[in-house]
Amino acid sequence: MAAKATWLIERSLVLEAALKLVEKGLVLGKAGNVSQRLKQPSGPDLLVITPTSRYYDSLAPEDMPVVDLDSRVVDGVLAPSSELKLHIAIYKAREDVGAVVHTHSIHASALAVAHLGIPAVLEEEVALLGGGINVAEYGASGSDELANNAVDALRDNDGVILANHGAVGVGRTLRGALDAAELIEKAAEVYLLARTTGSVKLLSVQSVAAAREVFRHSKRSREA
Numbered sequence: 001m002a003a004k005a006t007w008l009i010e011r012s013l014v015l016e017a018a019l020k021l022v023e024k025g026l027v028l029g030k031a032g033n034v035s036q037r038l039k040q041p042s043g044p045d046l047l048v049i050t051p052t053s054r055y056y057d058s059l060a061p062e063d064m065p066v067v068d069l070d071s072r073v074v075d076g077v078l079a080p081s082s083e084l085k086l087h088i089a090i091y092k093a094r095e096d097v098g099a100v101v102h103t104h105s106i107h108a109s110a111l112a113v114a115h116l117g118i119p120a121v122l123e124e125e126v127a128l129l130g131g132g133i134n135v136a137e138y139g140a141s142g143s144d145e146l147a148n149n150a151v152d153a154l155r156d157n158d159g160v161i162l163a164n165h166g167a168v169g170v171g172r173t174l175r176g177a178l179d180a181a182e183l184i185e186k187a188a189e190v191y192l193l194a195r196t197t198g199s200v201k202l203l204s205v206q207s208v209a210a211a212r213e214v215f216r217h218s219k220r221s222r223e224a
């Protein structure tokens, strides 16, 4: 008899989040990927991640592979997302991150192609994502280079744009990471529209500092 599948609640939540990415138009078809960190009572962290090259509406919770931070599948049959290295690099670099969402949303991708970040133009962008959004240097899909460049450009913010590729939102929870991915897309659209007027006014240094304090405070209260 096959062993009983583990982490089924977490696997179903990751699948649900992946379905939301498609519903919300943040990815097309089999693109994008979602993961959640799994804290074991004893033993190293694991993660559950969407599988590679599958339509999310054709999957069941147990189809989400459970993987360790050395990329070994510990439960599941399907191969993990081709961006597994990106997810693992973020979890290793950022202990505060509990979930990662990678999208190919249109406006963030347009900025990714232009190698343009999003400066601090909206208070909610700074309060929820930590500041303006950087563009990571280019790395091919699935490569160590993409993973390392993304971590470097993410710093301690909750969003980053991947050059010529898409975007990544992170959060303490799946809901938080999804919110981050949606807000990156909104801020990207607003910034691109504002640029067409020829007049983009950045938030003042004081406003950025105040919104950044909101970001820091919400992180601290989530850790408490």
Ligand SMILES: [Zn+2]
Residues within 6 Å of the ligand: 032, 083, 102, 103, 104, 141, 165, 166
């Ligand atoms: Zn991608």
